[in-house]
Amino acid sequence: MDPKEKAISAVALLKKEYPDAICSLVYTDPLQLLIATRLAAQCTDKRVNLVTPALFERYPTAEAFAAADIYDVETYIQSCGLYKTKAKDIVNMCRKLLLDYDGRVPDSIEALTTLPGVGRKTANLVVGDIFGKPAVVVDTHCIRITGRLGFHHLKDAVKIEKILKELLPPEESNDFCHRIVLHGRAVCTARNPRCEMCCLKDICSSSSLDS
Numbered sequence: 001m002d003p004k005e006k007a008i009s010a011v012a013l014l015k016k017e018y019p020d021a022i023c024s025l026v027y028t029d030p031l032q033l034l035i036a037t038r039l040a041a042q043c044t045d046k047r048v049n050l051v052t053p054a055l056f057e058r059y060p061t062a063e064a065f066a067a068a069d070i071y072d073v074e075t076y077i078q079s080c081g082l083y084k085t086k087a088k089d090i091v092n093m094c095r096k097l098l099l100d101y102d103g104r105v106p107d108s109i110e111a112l113t114t115l116p117g118v119g120r121k122t123a124n125l126v127v128g129d130i131f132g133k134p135a136v137v138v139d140t141h142c143i144r145i146t147g148r149l150g151f152h153h154l155k156d157a158v159k160i161e162k163i164l165k166e167l168l169p170p171e172e173s174n175d176f177c178h179r180i181v182l183h184g185r186a187v188c189t190a191r192n193p194r195c196e197m198c199c200l201k202d203i204c205s206s207s208s209l210d211s
Contacts, residue, residue, distance in 0.1 A: 001203065003151060007167035009203050010149060014179040017199040021175035021182075023129055025049065030105035030130045031062055031097075034112075035090055037122040043080045051077055062103045065094035089117025107131040120158060128174035136164045137177040141184030148188065150205030 001009070015021075024045040027033040032052065039048045055076040059065045065073070073087040080086060093115045097103055105126065106112055112123035121137055128135030136142075138157040142164075147153060152163050168176055187194045201207045 003167055006149065006203050007151070007164075008169065010200060011169065011172045011176050013199045013203070014176060014183060015172075018179040018182045021178040023125070023178060024181070026052065028056075030126065031094075032056055033130060034093070034105055034115075034118070034122065034126055035065075037125050038089055038093070038117050039077060039080045039086055041086070042082060047080060051080055062094040062097045065091055066098050086117070092116040093118065105130065107133070109135075120161060124161070124174075124177075128177075134165075134170035135174045135177075136161045136168065137174070138164070139177075139181065140190075141181045141188075142177055144190060145180050145184055145188050145200075148193075148204060148206035149200065 023033070025033065025036040025040060026049045027036050035055075036048050036052050039051065055073075058076060059068055059073070068091055070087050070091050073091060074083050077083045077086055077090075096115055097105065100114075101111070107127065107130075109120060109123040109127055112118050112126055113120060121139055124135040124137045127133045128137065138161045143155060143157065143160060146160065146164060151167060152160055154160055154163075165173065183198075183200075184190075187198050188200070195201055195204070195207045198204065198207070
């Protein structure tokens with residue numbers, strides 16, 4: 001099976017195993033997803049979802065965040081880790097949204113990555129989930145599992161994104177990445193992957209069942 005065929009098989013197997021491919025971050029508008037994703041860096045989505053209701057109630061708009069005292073934002077997100085950097089990025093991100101994009105979240109990776117604290121992972125998530133464009137969100141689960149599947153032997157997220165864009169059907173790529181996260185949490189964990197119950201075991205280059 002060549003890499004393209006394997007990718008199509010992986011898409012189908014994960015779709016069957018996880019029919020509901022949804023982002024685990026809770027949000028109601030593009031700005032909330034953008035901010036929640038920034039908060040999720042080196043923090044669990046579960047923790048972010050505990051923090052954001054009060055944060056978004058205090059600052060419901062880009063204008064409110066842009067006018068915020070960074071130290072006040074810090075108090076709301078302190079449990080997310082790296083909170084000083086994240087608070088600064090969020091406030092400056094919203095100031096740039098107002099200055100350059102009329103307060104609206106832009107719909108391209110190129111524009112999104114001009115915002116403070118926004119890398120390609122965050123930009124791809126927003127472009128895919130909000131604007132419905134083909135996107136590849138390369139997080140730690142994606143790097144680990146697609147590496148185990150044999151699609152690459154890399155740690156560079158940008159290079160992996162390019163490889164996966166060439167292999168995955170564009171209309172499936174965003175949901176594939178959501179399903180990879182679900183699979184990485186439930187089965188293909190960083191330590192002690194549960195290969196015996198893995199839906200991908202028959203196409204996986206690293207399955208312990210082959211040893």
